[in-house]
Amino acid sequence: MNAGISIENLSKRYGSVQALKHINLDINSGELFGLIGPDGAGKTTLFRLLATLLLPDKGGARMGDIDIVGDYKQIRNLLGYMPGKFSLYQDLSVIENLEFFATVFDTRIEDNMDMIHDIWVQIEPFKDRLAGNLSGGMKQKLALCCALIHQPKVLLLDEPTTGVDAVSRSEFWQMLKSLKSKGITIVVATPYMDEANLCERVALIKDGEILQVNTPQEIVDQFERKLYAIKSDDNYQCLLDLREFEFTNSVFLFGQTLHYTDVRKEFSLEEVNSYLKSKGHLNLEIEHVKPGIEDCFMALSTKADGYE
Amino acid sequence: MNRFIGFLKKEFYHIFRDKRSMLILFGMPIVQIMLFGYVINTDLKDVKMAVLDHSKDEYTAEIINKITSSGYFQINNNLKSIEQADAIFRKGDVKLILVFEPDFGKKLVKDSKAIVQILTDASDPNTASLEVSYLQGILQNYNVEINQDNLLPSSIQANSRMYFNANLESVFMFIPGIMATILMLVSAMMTSISIAREKELGTMEILLVSPLNPLQIILGKVAPYLALSFINALVIVGMGYFVFGVPVLGSFTLLMAESVLFIFLALSIGIFISTVAKNQQVAMMLSMFVLMLPTIILSGFIFPIRNMPVPLQVISYIIPPKYFIVILKNIMLKGVGFEYVWKESLILLAMTFGFIGLSLKKFKIRLQ
Numbered sequence: 001m002n003a004g005i006s007i008e009n010l011s012k013r014y015g016s017v018q019a020l021k022h023i024n025l026d027i028n029s030g031e032l033f034g035l036i037g038p039d040g041a042g043k044t045t046l047f048r049l050l051a052t053l054l055l056p057d058k059g060g061a062r063m064g065d066i067d068i069v070g071d072y073k074q075i076r077n078l079l080g081y082m083p084g085k086f087s088l089y090q091d092l093s094v095i096e097n098l099e100f101f102a103t104v105f106d107t108r109i110e111d112n113m114d115m116i117h118d119i120w121v122q123i124e125p126f127k128d129r130l131a132g133n134l135s136g137g138m139k140q141k142l143a144l145c146c147a148l149i150h151q152p153k154v155l156l157l158d159e160p161t162t163g164v165d166a167v168s169r170s171e172f173w174q175m176l177k178s179l180k181s182k183g184i185t186i187v188v189a190t191p192y193m194d195e196a197n198l199c200e201r202v203a204l205i206k207d208g209e210i211l212q213v214n215t216p217q218e219i220v221d222q223f224e225r226k227l228y229a230i231k232s233d234d235n236y237q238c239l240l241d242l243r244e245f246e247f248t249n250s251v252f253l254f255g256q257t258l259h260y261t262d263v264r265k266e267f268s269l270e271e272v273n274s275y276l277k278s279k280g281h282l283n284l285e286i287e288h289v290k291p292g293i294e295d296c297f298m299a300l301s302t303k304a305d306g307y308e
Numbered sequence: 309m310n311r312f313i314g315f316l317k318k319e320f321y322h323i324f325r326d327k328r329s330m331l332i333l334f335g336m337p338i339v340q341i342m343l344f345g346y347v348i349n350t351d352l353k354d355v356k357m358a359v360l361d362h363s364k365d366e367y368t369a370e371i372i373n374k375i376t377s378s379g380y381f382q383i384n385n386n387l388k389s390i391e392q393a394d395a396i397f398r399k400g401d402v403k404l405i406l407v408f409e410p411d412f413g414k415k416l417v418k419d420s421k422a423i424v425q426i427l428t429d430a431s432d433p434n435t436a437s438l439e440v441s442y443l444q445g446i447l448q449n450y451n452v453e454i455n456q457d458n459l460l461p462s463s464i465q466a467n468s469r470m471y472f473n474a475n476l477e478s479v480f481m482f483i484p485g486i487m488a489t490i491l492m493l494v495s496a497m498m499t500s501i502s503i504a505r506e507k508e509l510g511t512m513e514i515l516l517v518s519p520l521n522p523l524q525i526i527l528g529k530v531a532p533y534l535a536l537s538f539i540n541a542l543v544i545v546g547m548g549y550f551v552f553g554v555p556v557l558g559s560f561t562l563l564m565a566e567s568v569l570f571i572f573l574a575l576s577i578g579i580f581i582s583t584v585a586k587n588q589q590v591a592m593m594l595s596m597f598v599l600m601l602p603t604i605i606l607s608g609f610i611f612p613i614r615n616m617p618v619p620l621q622v623i624s625y626i627i628p629p630k631y632f633i634v635i636l637k638n639i640m641l642k643g644v645g646f647e648y649v650w651k652e653s654l655i656l657l658a659m660t661f662g663f664i665g666l667s668l669k670k671f672k673i674r675l676q
Contacts, residue, residue, distance in 0.1 A: 051513075051517050052674065053513060053516060053517065054674060055674060072673075076517055076518065076519055077519050079517060081513075081514065081517045085509075085510040086510075087510035087511045087513060087514055088511065088514075089318065089511060090509070091321065092321055092322075096321060099314070100314055102314075103310055103311055103313070103314025103315075104314060104515075104518045104519070105518065105519060106310060
């Protein structure tokens with residue numbers, strides 16, 4: 001069955017806040033798709049609309065041939081949804097949670113073991129523990145099991161790795177990859193730009209608008225300027241000083257360094273160096289780096305904001 | 309059906325694993341009955357009083373004897389003069405002073421008329437008037453007794469008898485009240501909190517996305533509380549009967565049927581509250597203020613409705629427990645059948661349908 005998602009001109013407003021502005025998006029059947037954007041970008045709203053929990057103000061969406069508004073009951077049967085907040089029963093044990101969701105969908109754990117087996121083996125040792133006492137990573141695995149127990153065709157995961165340690169995060173993504181091989185359409189929302197590379201295609205979303213939809217590689221390839229990482233003793237002051245510099249195209253904090261691009265195509269690094277030295281930054285390390293998704297996101301979103 | 313049983317199982321896990329719920333469900337009814345039955349007691353017993361006897365003759369002695377043997381009063385002070393009265397009231401040692409005029413006996417024989425004075429500490433007005441009327445009753449009885457032989461040509465004798473509660477025991481009044489309070493609390497508050505908790509924890513989002521329909525979710529939520537409330541009703545009636553001797557004169561089946569009707573009403577109010585409340589705290593506050601206080605204060609449970617100011621009397625007509633308490637008192641104490649409580653039952657039924665209708669209208673299949 002075709003389990004692609006097509007979203008057309010979808011808008012949603014909360015009071016005076018326009019949460020989604022005319023979203024158009026096509027997600028292919030069986031794709032591992034990433035929805036990348038900061039908090040408040042509209043990711044959760046989009047998911048709730050797709051999960052039939054909210055009604056759109058304008059526009060619509062379909063999963064396969066099924067309309068999310070008119071045929072919401074059918075959607076609810078073929079959808080696996082994992083909300084951002086851990087939302088299983090904390091006072092029920094792992095196995096009780098799973099059993100509950102199995103009966104809600106009128107099925108049994110045994111019948112669906114093939115679907116959840118790889119994840120289940122990891123949490124099975126804790127099956128009698130109350131869900132409230134699990135670690136963050138374990139909770140997410142359990143939630144994923146519960147969302148998969150009825151063999152959904154489409155899986156919506158809203159920030160599944162927020163608040164989860166690095167090891168569990170990479171394990172989680174491994175699981176998603178193996179789920180994809182079973183033909184499920186998976187849409188993952190995440191604020192972590194580094195997770196974008198793990199998706200087949202990503203949509204960059206900000207302030208309710210989609211900035212770009214592309215493969216992670218192509219997004220990175222589009223980055224046209226040379227990117228430099230600058231390290232100094234006082235990164236914050238350095239950031240302020242660079243913002244004053246006449247040739248600065250963009251500069252922002254990136255972990256332990258500053259990422260800098262220049263407005264000119266050809267220029268000498270020495271110029272930047274001496275400018276900063278004149279500002280009192282003596283201990284400088286400047287090197288050329290490859291842009292990541294986050295750099296592209298910043299570039300795209302500043303472009304969208306209309307100042308360069 | 310499987311879905312529904314699975315849902316019920318989950319609900320029972322929630323209830324039995326939460327110490328707070330268990331305490332409210334099973335501790336509260338017993339504690340309340342004990343409190344109202346034993347501690348909050350408006351019956352008169354061993355009221356401390358003093359006597360100021362200016363006469364000291366056989367008649368006053370006989371009256372004093374009657375008073376002490378009644379069981380209602382206990383004389384623990386003999387005053388010498390009226391000046392002591394003020395001080396002794398201030399100290400709080402006695403609540404009541406009986407003053408015999410000088411030559412009480414002689415006047416009684418000679419003029420057929422003698423005067424006593426009753427002084428009382430009215431800082432607690434209800435009890436004071438109750439005490440005075442009890443004491444007057446004893447004096448009245450004595451009056452009748454000494455006039456037995458020479459009947460006055462025209463005198464009205466009042467022979468009173470307390471129907472349905474011959475000994476005027478307050479526990480008879482409390483058991484129906486407690487029943488209404490507990491059932492309201494358990495059914496309405498607990499359901500509203502349990503639905504609000506699903507909203508608060510975000511699990512409602514998953515339930516809504518699942519193929520469960522609203523009716524299944526609501527029924528799954530109320531069914532456990534229906535069962536537990538029914539057990540509570542049995543416990544309360546049972547404790548009233550076996551511990552305090554509150555009778556069930558009417559049909560027990562009818563009593564339980566009316567209780568189930570009231571439980572349904574309370575549950576539908578609970579669901580209605582939960583459709584309004586976003587989280588557990590709001591649900592709890594709403595239940596407390598909208599349900600608990602009116603149930604205790606305005607339902608006629610403790611304070612008689614006819615003594616309330618008119619606006620409050622009007623409000624009391626929309627308080628469901630008021631009708632339930634009337635029904636309970638009628639069935640338990642008067643032993644009447646359905647033909648005497650059908651009006652109240654009908655009102656409760658109408659309210660139930662009203663709230664279910666409102667809730668179904670307000671229950672959302674989506675988040676907004």
